[in-house]
Amino acid sequence: MNAEPTLAELRFNMIEQQIRPWDVLDEPILQLLAQIRREEFVPPRHRALAFVDMMLPLRGERDEALRLGQVMLEPKVEARLVQDVKLQGHEKVLEVGAGSGYMAALLAARAQRVITLEIEPELARMARENLQRAGVRNCEVREADGSRGLAAEGPFDVILLSGSVAEVPQALLQQLKPGGRLATITGDEPVMRATIITRTGDATFTTAQPWDTLAPRLLNFPEPSRFKF
Template identity: 40%
Template sequence: MNSGNQDYRTKRQAMVRQQLAPRGIVDKRVLEAMARVPRELFVPEHLRAEAYEDHPLPIGHGQTISQPYIVALMAEMLCLTGRERVLDVGTGSGYAAAVLACIALEVYSIERIPDLAAQARENLDKTGYTQVHIRCGDGSLGWPEAAPFDGVSVAAGAPSVPSALIQELSVGGRLVIPVGSEGGDQQLLCVTRVSDSEFEQSGVGEVRFVPLLGEGGWA
């Protein structure tokens, strides 16, 4: 291992110790995934020195890669055991999909911007997460032919919970999504499907994401 790789590995471990665990991330599998996935390879090269800092970073096309804590929080909220099929809406650079691939059986990821979808595929292949399926399309409509999903994670803010994503949940499955205003604060919600027709919803706090564009999001 060269000194550069070792330096990033040290930063990943520090991120887990200093940013994630002290703020309440307790799922060992999530912490291990965050310590394993090389975040520096999912951000623009000129921003790699900031890869493990506690804030989002731009990845082009008006999009961002979420701060590490938010990625870990959303993954933990899904309560995955390793046997689940998960839908990731808003692939971006592919980082969250890589984290989910460490803790789920199979990951399906949707990105609406073709250039980002292609870049994410390249990033995931380069880092060995080839089990992530990627498509370019309207993430607010989900991936119906691959449904049902045991978990759905949405990395963009919606005006309300998209009905298509709720209907693609398996019974017992969880949907984690920011809901609120298009350019302001949103509430990070967890929606659990408790039966074919019943759902439970809870919120964990305020967040701010780019808007979810599409038929089930913002026009």
């Protein structure tokens, strides 16, 4: 009879079968994914699915969690976003949408300081407890609406929105340092695009959209009018 795979084997398979084929080829990122225990950031009732290629609800039932944006994104999406912002060790990062704290843990391992904002009190507590348990010391969880960023603490080297928005507010772009990067997922179903915006000057930005994916909306970001005349 075959033995059940160990957590280490499941984690290895996630990296090699899901993440590396998605063009996450930065070896330090892959090593980081092997070191940070994703299963410890997953709600207990979904822990068996920690390494599966799917979004995981953080509160309540799946459909409601998707509607409210209260999910962990697929491992390959998390990994690709972290790779594509090209973090350097001295940088300061703002994350919007702490969720379980897993993305913040990945960011904190590659940055000097991370502030992560979470609008839902229960999730803010979850993220704070998970990060403390994991020994992450350079990340602060704040219970706050992140749709306007955190100008008082800026500017930031990196801003990462852990969910989708219809469009990126100018107020957030203004909180980037020159050379700073903002990463998110933009657009509407059925096709959304990973969007990496780099501040190249005081009022100039470049945008890259290197891959397609889907993600639930972050709360309180503006939606364009759907009226047609």
